[in-house]
Amino acid sequence: MLKFIFRRVFLEALPTLLVLITVTFFLIRLAPGGPFSSEANVPPEVMAAIAAKYRLDQPVWQQYLGYLADLARGDFGPSFKYKDFSVNDLVYAAAPVSFRLGIMAFIVAMLIGISAGITAALKQNTWVDYAVMGVSMVGVVLPNFVLAPVLALVFAIWLKWLPAGGWEGGALAYVVLPVAVLCKHYISVIARITRGSMIEVLSSPFIRTARAKGLPMGYILRRHAMKPALLPVISYLGPAFVGIITGSVVVETFFGIPGIGQLFVNGALNRDYPMVLGLTILVGALTIFFNAVVDILYGFIDPRIRIH
Amino acid sequence: MSAPLMDVRDLVVQFNVGRSGLLPWAPARQLKAVNGVSFSLNAGETLGIVGESGCGKSSLARALIGLNPISGGSVKLNGRELAGLAQGDWRSLRAEMQMIFQDPLSSLNPRMTIGEIIGEPLRMLKAGISSSDVKAEVERVMARVGLLPNVINRYPHEFSGGQCQRVGIARALIVKPKLIICDEPVSALDVSIQAQVINLLMDLQSEEGLALIFIAHDLAVVKHIAQRVMVMYLGRVMETAATDTLFNAPAHPYTRALLSAVPIPDPALERSKVIQILEGDLPSPIAPPSGCVFRTRCPQAEAACAAQTVSLRGLAADSHAVACIKAGAPESR
Numbered sequence: 001m002l003k004f005i006f007r008r009v010f011l012e013a014l015p016t017l018l019v020l021i022t023v024t025f026f027l028i029r030l031a032p033g034g035p036f037s038s039e040a041n042v043p044p045e046v047m048a049a050i051a052a053k054y055r056l057d058q059p060v061w062q063q064y065l066g067y068l069a070d071l072a073r074g075d076f077g078p079s080f081k082y083k084d085f086s087v088n089d090l091v092y093a094a095a096p097v098s099f100r101l102g103i104m105a106f107i108v109a110m111l112i113g114i115s116a117g118i119t120a121a122l123k124q125n126t127w128v129d130y131a132v133m134g135v136s137m138v139g140v141v142l143p144n145f146v147l148a149p150v151l152a153l154v155f156a157i158w159l160k161w162l163p164a165g166g167w168e169g170g171a172l173a174y175v176v177l178p179v180a181v182l183c184k185h186y187i188s189v190i191a192r193i194t195r196g197s198m199i200e201v202l203s204s205p206f207i208r209t210a211r212a213k214g215l216p217m218g219y220i221l222r223r224h225a226m227k228p229a230l231l232p233v234i235s236y237l238g239p240a241f242v243g244i245i246t247g248s249v250v251v252e253t254f255f256g257i258p259g260i261g262q263l264f265v266n267g268a269l270n271r272d273y274p275m276v277l278g279l280t281i282l283v284g285a286l287t288i289f290f291n292a293v294v295d296i297l298y299g300f301i302d303p304r305i306r307i308h
Numbered sequence: 309m310s311a312p313l314m315d316v317r318d319l320v321v322q323f324n325v326g327r328s329g330l331l332p333w334a335p336a337r338q339l340k341a342v343n344g345v346s347f348s349l350n351a352g353e354t355l356g357i358v359g360e361s362g363c364g365k366s367s368l369a370r371a372l373i374g375l376n377p378i379s380g381g382s383v384k385l386n387g388r389e390l391a392g393l394a395q396g397d398w399r400s401l402r403a404e405m406q407m408i409f410q411d412p413l414s415s416l417n418p419r420m421t422i423g424e425i426i427g428e429p430l431r432m433l434k435a436g437i438s439s440s441d442v443k444a445e446v447e448r449v450m451a452r453v454g455l456l457p458n459v460i461n462r463y464p465h466e467f468s469g470g471q472c473q474r475v476g477i478a479r480a481l482i483v484k485p486k487l488i489i490c491d492e493p494v495s496a497l498d499v500s501i502q503a504q505v506i507n508l509l510m511d512l513q514s515e516e517g518l519a520l521i522f523i524a525h526d527l528a529v530v531k532h533i534a535q536r537v538m539v540m541y542l543g544r545v546m547e548t549a550a551t552d553t554l555f556n557a558p559a560h561p562y563t564r565a566l567l568s569a570v571p572i573p574d575p576a577l578e579r580s581k582v583i584q585i586l587e588g589d590l591p592s593p594i595a596p597p598s599g600c601v602f603r604t605r606c607p608q609a610e611a612a613c614a615a616q617t618v619s620l621r622g623l624a625a626d627s628h629a630v631a632c633i634k635a636g637a638p639e640s641r
Contacts, residue, residue, distance in 0.1 A: 206417040208375065208415070209417075212373060213432070214433055214483075215399075215428065215429075216396075217395070224417050224420075
């Protein structure tokens with residue numbers, strides 16, 4: 001197990017991250033404009049002083065090496081846009097908000113998605129099945145930027161049940177609509193994956209054996225069918241978890257939630273190089289981390305994978 | 309003669325196979341996988357069921373144990389009617405009747421250890437049994453089927469096909485059933501392993517008084533293990549007889565064709581043998597032929613075969629019955 005983790009971290013995760021950093025570092029500098037090009041009528045000597053302060057006067061390769069050196073010390077550099085803050089400060093402030101939102105949406109998506117998928121599989125080819133699959137198809141197709149305004153219109157403007165935006169430290173009323181929008185896509189995908197794999201598992205010979213043994217259906221479902229049916233779901237959950245935490249750009253922007261999605265959008269628009277780089281590294285590291293977690297979970301669920 | 313362990317009368321197993329047209333009001337079509345099968349089985353007896361693929365052997369077996377619904381007729385186990393039982397009631401019968409399957413490895417849950425798989429029926433059927441009792445029972449049946457006690461924590465994929473089938477037999481045996489239905493238990497195994505598993509089944513039968521329903525398409529295997537044989541074709545019984553009678557004096561043209569296809573392990577005899585090759589394919593069970601279902605491929609078919617339905621009728625020998633209007637007439641072989 002230790003050997004597995006070692007290989008995972010030093011031979012796979014770190015090189016992948018390095019490639020990610022390098023590509024992002026140069027790509028963002030290729031984008032037209034610079035971080036300070038929007039500042040009006042700055043005297044050239046002031047501009048030069050700013051450039052020197054942020055090392056922008058050095059050749060690009062020196063900037064790159066300098067950035068890597070800072071990174072090794074855990075310093076993501078200063079934000080070019082919010083000049084009194086470092087990237088670390090801003091991300092520390094924003095990440096918990098996104099995490100909280102994401103984890104709630106993730107839990108809702110798993111609970112609803114898996115139970116809907118299992119129900120559809122058990123009632124295969126009945127109206128229940130068709131209803132679940134139809135709704136989930138709509139869920140996959142409908143974009144967040146359509147659903148968010150519609151929900152806000154209905155529940156905030158017409159019914160006045162919930163606030164149309166804001167965060168207020170994550171109070172329940174402010175969370176409902178963003179979570180609903182954020183988990184919609186994942187509910188749909190999880191329900192579809194669960195249904196498909198559950199139908200496949202239920203028709204497999206060892207489930208027939210379990211029935212021939214004389215086990216009750218509920219027990220067969222829990223003890224025999226659940227684990228193999230959820231394997232494909234779990235391999236989807238890793239990337240989905242990262243996506244749900246970091247990919248809430250539309251939701252955070254629409255509902256005015258101060259999470260990393262908003263930071264990302266503003267960072268990219270302002271050519272805030274260290275901000276974009278820092279967030280890219282964060283997302284990349286999370287993706288790699290959760291994929292590794294999924295691999296390890298697989299071993300616990302399926303003994304065949306653990307041994308090989 | 310004492311009351312039979314299992315008594316099956318006019319059993320029908322049918323499946324809906326969609327509508328005959330695209331329109332939703334087109335009549336639904338039914339496939340009768342098993343059509344009017346009757347037999348009885350005494351305690352400790354082995355009944356072999358043979359027939360080619362698609363003849364309804366497995367559907368019959370699965371209906372007997374409640375994995376397929378019984379669509380018509382009656383199945384009695386120890387005098388208790390099984391047709392129309394609710395799911396929960398089927399479960400109480402599992403202590404008397406168990407089944408083993410063709411594909412040994414995939415029939416075992418890959419995520420459970422051998423010990424868990426074998427002990428599970430006991431834990432479920434006997435509420436409140438202590439785990440040390442379960443373990444003792446598991447070790448007993450494992451020894452009984454020739455599995456070493458140290459493999460109890462291994463997983464199915466670590467075993468060979470023959471060992472997996474032993475696990476399958478052990479988990480059927482643990483509830484001490486009176487009847488085990490074997491659905492092609494050896495056809496996925498090597499010949500040498502087949503012999504081991506069959507000998508194991510025969511030992512178990514003689515020592516524990518088990519009755520077996522043994523389904524196979526390998527006639528040599530059936531001849532070895534069964535006391536009585538039933539030949540099926542297209543969901544119907546063509547012929548049933550004591551094993552010796554069936555193999556020495558087959559009365560139905562289909563049985564004769566099946567037997568002539570068995571290779572004889574003597575090249576000289578094998579070469580001189582006349583093989584009756586059946587023409588054509590198995591007719592669709594959705595629309596079976598009129599009259600005798602075998603007439604479309606029967607070398608001796610005549611006009612009368614299409615006109616009248618044929619049911620099993622007894623011949624001179626004890627318990628020998630055949631469904632052919634010409635049977636009993638001098639053999640034309």
